[in-house]
């Protein structure tokens with residue numbers, strides 16, 4: 497089927513099948529999880545600033561809604577396609593179930609390079625996309641959030657468009673909104689913060705200190721990577737290299753993050769940062785370090801570089817950064833990989849908190865949000881670690897087992913329709 501074409505989708509299915517074999521999953525449940533529930537493809541015509549019209553292709557996919565309304569980000573990126581979005585929606589199902597959130601899995605996106613659009617073009621594209629996927633989304637059925645290439649401003653335009661058409665204000669249609677229109681404190685940093693929470697637990701397990709002796713390399717310095725960098729350096733670790741789409745920068749003595757952020761505010765990309773050596777993204781992954789945080793895109797750690805990675809712990813801030821073959825190599829080498837559905841689940845968890853706060857019209861302090869996030873992340877990490885020890889499997893397979901066990905119980909209890 498068309499949604500099976502991408503390596504990300506195939507990888508997600510392989511991970512599911514491996515867990516299913518170990519846990520003796522009901523074959524009917526497995527068959528149903530192999531495909532998304534439904535997928536919408538939309539044309540998004542946009543009047544560009546010079547007056548001509550361009551048409552972009554957009555998607556919204558629901559993978560499984562047995563646990564509750566679907567949840568998943570919206571991605572603006574030139575590589576977005578139906579199969580990739582479907583694979584990401586499947587990962588969202590597993591992530592929400594792993595964290596025991598009452599939510600299903602979805603994902604959406606537009607095949608576009610957002611950097612090429614002006615702010616007004618971006619706004620018109622977002623508003624038109626919202627109207628096209630309107631039958632799919634809503635606070636009780638599917639609640640989008642930011643992902644690569646989108647942010648709180650994009651979410652604000654979605655809220656406004658949806659509300660204008662409904663005739664009343666519906667802030668609960670998305671999460672990751674600005675605070676002023678019902679967003680949650682702590683949401684912007686939640687994914688990166690959650691990555692670090694899982695690293696704290698992993699370091700305890702591996703008896704690794706987390707202080708100035710500990711070196712950290714981060715691929716991707718966007719929402720997830722920069723928040724993770726801030727949090728892990730606050731703990732006392734040394735961030736020695738980071739990268740973005742322009743390449744990486746490396747300073748074995750540690751990067752000054754405040755200085756780096758000032759540089760980025762002026763220059764937009766990392767390339768050209770003076771107080772570090774330039775490295776390519778490929779070189780960055782193989783730098784000497786204790787911890788590698790993969791927080792850019794999928795398919796970055798492959799069988800071509802898995803043997804050269806020096807990190808003892810890898811945290812997957814991104815979705816699907818490690819291919820299936822690379823995963824096996826890393827497991828055999830004893831590298832401790834904290835899988836995406838666990839490591840980056842802080843984002844959807846605080847999105848869930850935002851949704852709950854919005855429904856109650858009662859907002860929590862940032863401390864309350866972070867404490868609740870810590871409890872969920874550390875408890876879930878412990879659960880997954882115990883399964884990995886018990887079944888002698890990777891943390892990824894253990895996370896899948898835990899997630900699919902919870903989900904399959906819900907699916908079997910609800911039964912099959914019609």
Ligand code: NAD
Nearest residue numbers: 644645687716717718719720740741792813814815840843
């Ligand atoms: P973002 O757009 O804010 O940042 C992405 C970063 O990766 C940017 O620095 C970009 O320059 C860099 N990048 C892009 N292509 C690259 C490449 N080929 N090599 C190296 N760097 C590259 O996106 P984000 O929200 O930080 O998301 C990053 C990853 O985390 C994605 O896989 C996303 O699905 C996942 N994720 C995000 C959230 C969230 O809350 N934003 C939650 C869960 C998972």
